[in-house]
Amino acid sequence: MTGIAVLGSTNMDLVAYVARAPERGETVTGRELRTIPGGKGANQAVAAARAGGEVMMIGAVGDDEYGTLLRSNLEHAGVDTDLLHTAKGPSGTAHIVVDDMGSNSIVVIPGANGTVTALGPGESAAIAGADLLLLQLELPLPAVMEGARVAHAQGVRTILTPSPVQPLPSELLDCIDLLIPNEHETAELTGSADPHAAAQILLSQVPAVVVTLGSKGCLYAARGGEPILFPAPEVTAVDTTGAGDTFVGTLAVALGERRPVPESMAWASSAAALCVQRPGASTSMPYRSEIDAA
Template sequence: MTRIAVLGSTNMDLVAYVARAPEPGETVTGREFRTVPGGKGANQAVAAARAGGDVTMIGAVGDDAYGAQLRAGLEHAGLDTDLLHTAEGPSGIAHIVVDDTGANSIVVVPGANGTVTALGPGEMAAIAGADLLLLQLELPLSAVIEGARVAHAQGVRTILAPSPVQPLPAELLDCVDLLIPNEHEAAALTGFTDPRAAARHLLSQVPAVIVTLGAKGCLYAARGGEPVIFPAPEVTAVDTTGAGDTFVGTLAVALGERRPVPESLAWASSAAALCVQRPGASTSMPYRTEIDAA
């Protein structure tokens, strides 16, 4: 079983479903509201666990009611939460608006996630003992960099999803084995709107890149080869929230099982396609049996 350490955020998603998202200064009436466990780190962790990974979650929740719910949900998903600390104050939240096309807009308030600024001996040991480390950018950058350094020093394969997008320091990129931005993040990081051009630019900084393209699939590029687009299954999206995290978490399991890259990408794309056909983020993520049957 693939051992995966996830150093990342844990949020409660506050999701409003509307016909269309409001314009600035406009009020619209929604048809439904849900609270759903989320956070990019926790989402990737749940996706990996459901896909068959042995997952350790590293991060923090608040000492509020959301914190207790978030911890219980991760434990129910089979994650090791011994390194998910409880901080004073509120848990992280994400305010999400989902329209009738399945598109979403998100505002994240870090809460307890902002307290994770450095790693202790336990966190370092968990990363060193993993097969892969998953990173995102919803924790303070100091902790992300430290986690990447520990993984790199121990030969642990490191995957970074650079979201929310921000300039990436060389000291972080030097420790990343696989960078997985979406097409908008890739453009923001490189200045190139063409995914192929963006990927080629990013290959000067990391060994391999996957640019996710939503319904169009993903583009894979590695040093020494040409970028290749892998199409996604054609489905009708209900809610795209969590699709990227599903892709990353599932892909990590496949790569940890040493599957060939094309097979790994197809498997992860199938998982993401299943995710978008259901409402919610972590609640919509498929189990291994469902992915295998897709």
């Protein structure tokens, strides 16, 4: 079984469903509000665990009711939470608006995630002993960089989702094996709206890139090889929240099992397609048996 360490965020998602998202200065009436466990780190951990990985979550929750629920959700999915610390104060929250097209906009308030600024001996040991490390940018950058350095020094394959997007220091990129931005993050990181051109720019910084393109699929590019465009399964999206994290977590499991890249990409794409057909983030993530069937 693939051992995956996730150094990342846990948030409670407060999801408002509306016919259309409000414009600036506008008020609209929503039809439903849901409180759903999320956070990019926790989402990737749940996705990987449901896909069959042996997953450890490294991060922090608050000492509030949300923190209890976030920890319980991870444990219910089979994620090891021994290194998920409880910090004084509120847990992280994400305030999400989902429209009838399934598109979303998100405001993240870090809460307890902001307390994760460095790693202790236990966290470093867990990363060093893993097969893969999953990173995102919802924790303070010093902790992300430290996790990447520990993994790189021990030969642990490291995957970074650069979200929320920000300038990436070369010291961080030097430790990344696979970068997985979406098309908007890719354009902001490179200044190019063309995914193929942008991928080539990113390959000067990291060995391999997957640019996720939503309903258009994803583009895989690695140094020394030709880029490959993988189409997405045709489905009707209900809620795209968590689809990218589902893709990353599932892909990590497949790569950890040493599956060929085309098979791994197809498997992860199937998982993301299942996710968008259901509401919510972690609650919509498929199990291994469902992905295999799809």
